Amino acid sequence: MTHYDLAIIGSGSGNSLITEHWDGKKVAIIDAGTFGGTCLNVGCIPTKMFVYPAQLAASVAEAKRLGVSMTFEGADWAGLRDRIFGRIDSISESGKNYRAHELENVTLYSEHVSFISRNELNTAGGQSITADNIVIATGSRAVLPEVPGIDLPGVHTSDTVMRLDELPRRMVILGGGYIASEFAAVFSALGSEVIQVNRSGALMRQQDADISAAFTQAATKRWGVELNAAVQGIEKHGDGLLVRLERDGKPLEMAADVVLVATGRTPNTDRLGVADLGFDLRDDGSLVVDEYQRVLASGEPVQGIFGLGDAANIEQLKHVANREARVVAHNLENPDAMRPMDRRAVPAAVFSNPQIASVGATEAQARAEHGDEAVLSVIQPYGSTAYGWAMEDEEGIVKLLACKDTGLLLGAHIMGHEASLLIQPLIQAMVSGMSVNTMAREPFWIHPALSEVVENALLGLGVPVGDSDPL
Ligand SMILES: Cc1cc2nc3c(=O)[nH]c(=O)nc-3n(C[C@H](O)[C@H](O)[C@H](O)COP(=O)(O)OP(=O)(O)OC[C@H]3O[C@@H](n4cnc5c(N)ncnc54)[C@H](O)[C@@H]3O)c2cc1C
Numbered sequence: 001m002t003h004y005d006l007a008i009i010g011s012g013s014g015n016s017l018i019t020e021h022w023d024g025k026k027v028a029i030i031d032a033g034t035f036g037g038t039c040l041n042v043g044c045i046p047t048k049m050f051v052y053p054a055q056l057a058a059s060v061a062e063a064k065r066l067g068v069s070m071t072f073e074g075a076d077w078a079g080l081r082d083r084i085f086g087r088i089d090s091i092s093e094s095g096k097n098y099r100a101h102e103l104e105n106v107t108l109y110s111e112h113v114s115f116i117s118r119n120e121l122n123t124a125g126g127q128s129i130t131a132d133n134i135v136i137a138t139g140s141r142a143v144l145p146e147v148p149g150i151d152l153p154g155v156h157t158s159d160t161v162m163r164l165d166e167l168p169r170r171m172v173i174l175g176g177g178y179i180a181s182e183f184a185a186v187f188s189a190l191g192s193e194v195i196q197v198n199r200s201g202a203l204m205r206q207q208d209a210d211i212s213a214a215f216t217q218a219a220t221k222r223w224g225v226e227l228n229a230a231v232q233g234i235e236k237h238g239d240g241l242l243v244r245l246e247r248d249g250k251p252l253e254m255a256a257d258v259v260l261v262a263t264g265r266t267p268n269t270d271r272l273g274v275a276d277l278g279f280d281l282r283d284d285g286s287l288v289v290d291e292y293q294r295v296l297a298s299g300e301p302v303q304g305i306f307g308l309g310d311a312a313n314i315e316q317l318k319h320v321a322n323r324e325a326r327v328v329a330h331n332l333e334n335p336d337a338m339r340p341m342d343r344r345a346v347p348a349a350v351f352s353n354p355q356i357a358s359v360g361a362t363e364a365q366a367r368a369e370h371g372d373e374a375v376l377s378v379i380q381p382y383g384s385t386a387y388g389w390a391m392e393d394e395e396g397i398v399k400l401l402a403c404k405d406t407g408l409l410l411g412a413h414i415m416g417h418e419a420s421l422l423i424q425p426l427i428q429a430m431v432s433g434m435s436v437n438t439m440a441r442e443p444f445w446i447h448p449a450l451s452e453v454v455e456n457a458l459l460g461l462g463v464p465v466g467d468s469d470p471l
Pocket residue numbers: 009010011012013014030031032033034035036037038039040042043044045047048111112113114137138139140158179268271272308309310311316317318319320321351
């Protein structure tokens with residue numbers, strides 16, 4: 001048995017907890033997978049490194065609409081893949097070496113662990129680790145539908161699809177959420193024939209209903225989209241695969257070289273032994289934590305156990321995991337002056353084509369919470385602004401929701417070019433409590449930048465202008 005001051009399970013966001021505070025104290029960091037976790041190795045970073053070149057490829061169709069002739073001569077898949085992972089794999093490797101060999105006080109365990117008591121972990125190899133503090137930062141993993149053929153070669157998740165030997169000619173993507181929509185945009189732009197299959201009637205259904213409808217329409221123009229289709233099984237078919245689906249009780253079949261399954265992710269808590277210790281879990285399996293990120297058991301904080309990231313939140317977003325890690329780091333180092341996690345205005349962006357970005361309530365949520373009378377809503381098309389004319393944009397929209405009484409934003413939802421950038425000032429306004437009228441009227445908005453669509457949406461909300469509001 002080896003005793004530590006701190007044991008961290010998970011080297012993704014958990015890796016950032018090892019600050020100078022722990023110099024001279026004993027720390028264990030444990031990861032059974034690739035060092036650095038999901039975001040670095042198989043998540044945010046490599047996907048976006050594919051998204052950007054895919055965006056360049058997709059701009060050829062865009063250019064044609066505006067009278068510029070460009071030709072897309074194909075993507076060097078192997079070159080792209082090797083450039084991306086050449087960079088990422090070495091970052092993971094050097095992070096691992098640093099933890100394993102260069103810090104005297106840190107021990108790296110590259111093994112699966114599970115709890116055997118509230119302060120003791122057991123490694124797969126049979127070693128026992130005890131610690132005064134344990135942080136559960138175990139992330140999440142892809143969930144696969146239980147259908148025949150789901151384990152056939154050629155069926156991939158986001159963990160493996162970015163390392164394919166070659167760009168698939170035909171690809172079926174199962175799922176209508178983040179991962180499915182991002183990869184549909186990437187592979188279709190790079191030259192694959194993509195069909196995105198969703199079991200419900202619209203893509204990105206967790207978004208505001210207007211955004212989901214607009215995105216579904218936009219996606220349908222760019223790649224194949226099959227809605228209301230439930231997967232029944234996958235079979236070998238010649239050199240490739242056959243995906244068997246059912247829609248309205250009728251069979252539907254699709255041939256593919258590669259099937260990407262993107263049907264959600266589940267927190268890695270089930271293989272950790274935490275249920276046996278009475279730790280509170282949400283229905284999705286994530287750990288319940290208090291505002292200080294302390295893991296709860298029967299509603300009470302468990303001494304010395306913290307949770308963060310996909311294992312302990314419902315958002316499954318890296319910027320949320322990072323913030324939680326900052327809170328956990330502070331609270332571990334300052335047990336008598338702990339600080340809470342701030343969960344106001346958590347934004348998200350989907351880096352598909354077009355992009356989606358959102359923060360705060362959807363219209364349905366805002367109306368349910370505040371009542372119809374109190375909610376002001378506006379949809380401002382990109383095409384209503386000068387930059388939108390320059391782009392001949394017919395798709396982009398900014399949808400804002402505000403409270404009539406307080407003049408504060410309740411939600412912001414954007415679909416279109418650089419939505420993930422356009423939303424940032426709206427996030428700032430929501431967090432700082434800046435009113436819609438102050439935000440629209442106090443700062444200058446650069447003309448004729450695309451951000452004018454946000455200015456016009458704010459003005460278009462029709463929040464009554466008071467005498468103290470800027471002109
Ligand atoms: C394809 C994809 C794209 C994404 N893109 C974005 C994006 O653009 N923006 C965004 O905000 N988010 C994105 N995400 C989500 C983001 O990657 C996650 O929210 C984030 O990485 C979670 O971090 P974490 O620290 O909780 O877990 P992870 O980084 O997953 O770390 C957990 C680690 O724990 C290890 N582990 C688990 N259980 C055990 C155990 N019992 N014993 C030992 N080790 C264990 C695992 O091997 C893993 O390395 C994406 C996710 C995916 C899959």
